[in-house]
Amino acid sequence: MPTPGVGQVQIRAEAFGVGQPDALIRRGVYKWMPPLPANPGNDVAGRISALGSGVEGLQVGQKVLLSARDLSQRGGCYADYVVAPADAVHVLPDNVDLQAAVCLSNYQVAYALLQECRHPRAPASVLVIGAAGGVGTALVQLAKLAQMTVIGTVSTDEKAEFARRHGADHVIFYRSEDVVARTRELTKGAGVGLVLDHVCGSEFASYLGVLGKWGTLLSYNAFAGLPEENLMAAMRNHLDICPAVRCFSFHIYDHDREGRRALMRNVIDALSHNAIKPAISAVLKLEDVRQAHTLLEQGSALGKIIMTR
Known part of the structure; x- marks a missing residue:
């Protein structure tokens, strides 16, 4: 003891x-x-x-x-x-x-991704890669709480229903659908303001194609490894939208006690008011x-x- x-x-x-x-x-x-x-x-x-x-x-x-x-x-x-x-x-x-x-640790990460890692202009829409995962579900709920339109990628019908139940406005089956084309279709060609991706790998650079003006492609893990494509060259293929690419790790808060704890206070408050589930x-x-x-x-x-x- x-x-x-x-x-x-x-x-x-x-x-x-x-x-x-x-x-x-x-x-x-x-x-x-x-x-x-x-x-x-x-x-x-x-x-x-x-x-x-x-x-x-x-x-x-x-x-x-x-x-x-x-x-x-x-x-x-x-x-x-x-x-x-x-x-x-x-x-x-x-x-x-x-x-x-x-x-709530997942929501703490999700809050930081949505509120602190994006362009200063709050995105009206977001594409969540893996919307039925632990952090993915937190991202969907908090993005809806922030009144964003949420598009999520999933692999199965079960995960699609789960993502919709937690607030996703649209789902894309990434194994059978073209994520870029489908996102463009769902946004009527405007693209999304933010892409949140924990997979990375060979598909990462292609997500630049779903961004709207001033959009941000944000990596918060790399379960499929790093992209092989030249990201600077890929970004310059989309100069008309001035895209940004950002890498995030929660360890940025290791020496930022107040910032870290403020994130948790926000999600505890949301939970206590039944704003998240x-x-x-x-x-x-x-x-x-x-x-x-x-x-x-x-x-x-x-x-x-x-x-x-």
Whole structure:
């Protein structure tokens, strides 16, 4: 049983998020690996069960969310009880469900992508690559909350229905449809203001063709590897729209505590007012963590995989 020290709190965990960084830590290949032996968990929600000396403004029994993004190193959250600095936790309103709260790391990323990585002129429309994924679903919901028209790419009828249910205005089946031509058709030739892509690979540069004036093509991961095409040459083929390409990693906030926590406050507020509804794909017990990681790596989950005690 970990004991809280000076300025720390003890959290009785009730819900755990399962995400790609967890799997990367488990495999020992995460770029931001904690020292071994490592506990791979990065998101936990629960209630404060004990206070260390010097802690003010918090109470035993309060609902809280803890992300390893607010700790000195990643990992450490797959445990029945977790000790953390008091200023690292996020206090949750009483009406917030803890299982929903542990999904908010995806929304924190999505909020940054939509609000801080784009051109200063807010886009009226957005193309979300992989709209039925964990971050993809968060992007769809938050983009609709910002009154954007949302087009999402999907691979199956099941994922199409799921994306529509969470707010997508249009879906494109990327395996059987031409994403560029279909996007142009759906926008009546105007294109979209923002493309959000976590896949990259050989298709990445082609998405410049779906952008409207001042549009931004934004990469926030590269699961299919880096594009081989000369991006500068590709951009110069679209000088009539002045396109931008941006790469994003949430680690830009590693040394921006206030910016990072402001993002989380925004999505906690949205959750407490029922403006967003995290999609939970599976709920397993912490002891079934092997099964949870298997589901994660199969890539078939619609929404977030979480665990409980």
